[in-house]
Amino acid sequence: MTDAEAEFNAFVAARTAALSRTAYLLTGDHHLAEDLLQTALFQAARHWERIETAPEAYVRRVLYTQNVSWWRRRKYAESGLGSLDVAAPCAAPDLRLTLEQALARLTPKQRTVLVLRYFEDLTEVQAAAALGVSAGTVKSTTRQALARLRTLAPELSELIGVTP
Incomplete structure (x- = not known):
């Protein structure tokens, strides 16, 4: 070798x-x-x-x-x-299941953008470069994905930065 x-x-x-x-x-x-x-x-x-x-x-x-x-x-x-043996993004198992179910209902593009922005902690510009799209596309896709999460799972409002 x-x-x-x-x-x-x-x-x-x-x-x-x-x-x-x-x-x-x-x-x-x-x-x-x-x-x-x-x-x-x-x-x-x-x-x-x-x-x-x-x-x-x-x-x-x-x-x-x-x-x-x-x-x-x-x-x-x-x-x-x-289910996957990854560290849960939140402590409560019920909340984790709700988050997984909500993420599963996003489009692949929306889920990818959220993973890059919030799990990988990339900036909008870095995420745009990684995906080969403009920063504006990343911004709008992030906005749309978060809006969809708010609709699909209002109980996640604490995680996605919305006060009830």
Whole structure:
């Protein structure tokens, strides 16, 4: 095994769990998330010599762009969110279930934008660059997604910044 292969294997072992959570949040489906992560890691392996200084940024970028390609092509049907052993965004299990159900009812584009903005903590400009759209598109999609969440799950108002 070469040094590059060993470095790649160490990267995969260390970062797969975090990258898997991101892939799941982007897709809302365990199987699609696995496919998305495999695609991203395959790309990283192919270009390891070029990206080894910042592999996580490269893999996350592939996750975002590949997910966008999938929902732009509409190759997969919207599916419900299953359970995943990720840290809950909120302490109450009922609230977590409500959030998962509400997120599952968003469009893939809306869910992707919310994941980038609030889970990955990207700015509007960074999210726009990751998705290959304008910052205005990210702003309007975020606004529409949050409005839809408010409608679908008013009990989440505390999480999405609305006072009852």
